Amino acid sequence: MSQIQVEHLVKEYKRKKNPEGLIASAKSMFRPEIETMQAVDNVNFAIEKGEAVGYVGPNGSGKSTTIKMLCGILKPTTGSVRVNGLDPFHDRMKNNKNIGVVFGNRSVLWWDVPVIESFRLFQTLYEIPEKRFKENLEKFTEIMDIAPLLSVPERQLSLGQKMRCNIAAAFLHDPQIVYLDEPTIGLDTESKASIRRCISKINEEEKTTFIITSHDFQDIESLCRRIILINHGKIVLDDNMQSVKQKFNxxxxxxxxxxxxxxxxxxxxxxxxxxxxxxxxxxxxxxxxxxxxxxxxxxxxxxxxxxxxxxxxxxRDIEEIIRDIIRKDNHIKRSSDVM
Ligand SMILES: Nc1ncnc2c1ncn2[C@@H]1O[C@H](COP(=O)(O)OP(=O)(O)OP(=O)(O)O)[C@@H](O)[C@H]1O
Ligand SMILES: [Mg+2]
Incomplete structure (x- = not known):
């Protein structure tokens, strides 16, 4: 069995409809109309240990929703997710020990305490033995180049420094799988390059499995050998990076x-x-x-x-190829909606 197995995965969100016009708005306050939208629509894929997979797609295509279901933060509406044989939602505590998660727009560090104190807290939460903690702290502090930052509270860090500390935090408990949802968002070119170097070093040395979402195709190209493209909640392409370039070029x-x-x-x-x-x-x-x-x-x-x-x-570079595939997929979708 693959390390990550996703079968017929669906996530529906229910949202209140906001009708136009004053009377309709007033009515909806008392009797709101609820609409259902499928953020993830019958997604299937399998990922093996040690793979680095780029999970890409336009805004709102369902990437973060998928990642949240893989981590066990969200419960699938239907379909199944298995990570190391576990159901991430029902076996959340067990699954958490195997995974690391970085959301580029959200820090897991405590705002007001030195970074090392947050790391110590993770040690307690993940029950990391002292010897292992010290070894990993040393290793990832060096890889991410954050030694001078450990004594600084999170609120005093720049965006790039915060991200490097968050990535180091995700590795302290030796996760087998790490999900990175936009790990380089808002960073300058040099910080992006340094984060990419670190991630690929870890992927090579530790054989950690990575799933990475990013709108920066340099992230995807430099880190991933496989690319999964999602559009309107559906997988449009799942292939090796090299063969995508050949086939669509x-x-x-x-x-x-x-x-x-x-x-x-x-x-x-x-x-x-x-x-x-x-x-x-x-x-x-x-x-x-x-x-x-x-x-x-x-x-x-x-x-x-x-x-x-x-x-x-x-x-054409991979970004142009992907843009073209999305354009064609949107066109097919619009044509079938009209029929
Ligand atoms: N909590 C929520 N309630 C209702 N709808 C949601 C919720 N979270 C996401 N959505 C909707 O689900 C769809 C997919 O969102 P998701 O965050 O997974 O997209 P994404 O691919 O990560 O986009 P981005 O590239 O902008 O991060 C979007 O249409 C979004 O509006
Ligand atoms: Mg997202």
Whole structure:
């Protein structure tokens, strides 16, 4: 059995409808109309020990709701979650000992006491033996570079410092699985890079399983080998990062620097499977479809018009690919809603 097994998982939220207009609003105060929305809609996946999985999707697609069900904070409406064979909601205390959780927008440290005191409290809560606690404290203090912060109360820490301390806190009890929900939200580039380095070191050295949600695709690309994409509560894609890039990278861009661009302010550049992205008097940027043409054909066509000085070919990055998949999925959804 996989370490994390999610089958036909559904989470419905009930919300009060807020009708428009004064009379309708007044009526709804006495007899509120309740609507049900499916935040997570028949989700299935299995994750093995040591995997690092990027759980991505647009705002409101159901990522945090899924993570909360995996941690046992929320009870699924229907379907099942098994983590190390446990039901996280019903076996919450047992499950908590196996997992670490970091929500980027919420700190688990006490506001007014030095960070080390919060860590000591976690030691008591998780019943971490003193020797193990000291070893882990030393290890994660070093990895996250937080030694000077241990004596500082949480309220005096910057966002990045707070996040590094929260991540260290999540590892003190040797969790087998760590859920990171937007661990780099609001951080500057250097802090993001340092957090990524630390997480990938832990993943490699400890074989900890990671599920990471983030809107920053550099987080996902640098940390995860697998990507699960959720849109409107449904899984749209679950695949290896490399194969996603290969399968969906049918379009590439090619940019030419040239002596004189004959297709600028003149006749249009026409070649099958090619779209002009931009021109200047000395450059031409094209997008081409690999199913219809290739770079050699385009270069030959361009070389007929002008002497090429430089050429640069690039594929779409994972963020663009994912954006495209979501756009297509939304389009399919809208079309089926109309029917
Ligand atoms: N407690 C709640 N009560 C009612 N609806 C909720 C509740 N929490 C979330 N929702 C709704 O469920 C949907 C999914 O929310 P969720 O927080 O899981 O999204 P998300 O993918 O984490 O989004 P984001 O990228 O913005 O963090 C949204 O439409 C949200 O409005
Ligand atoms: Mg969220």
């Amino acid at each position: 049918q379009k590439k861009q090619i940019q030419f620097e040239m002596e004189q661009n004959p297709w600028h302010n003149g006749e249009e550049f026409i070649c099958q499977g090619v779209r002009v992205m931009g021109t200047t008097s000395h450059s031409l940027k094209l997008e081409y479809d690999l199913e219809q043409t290739d770079s050699m054909k385009i270069m030959t066509a361009v070389a007929k018009g002008s002497e090429i000085q430089d050429v640069n070919i690039s594929g």
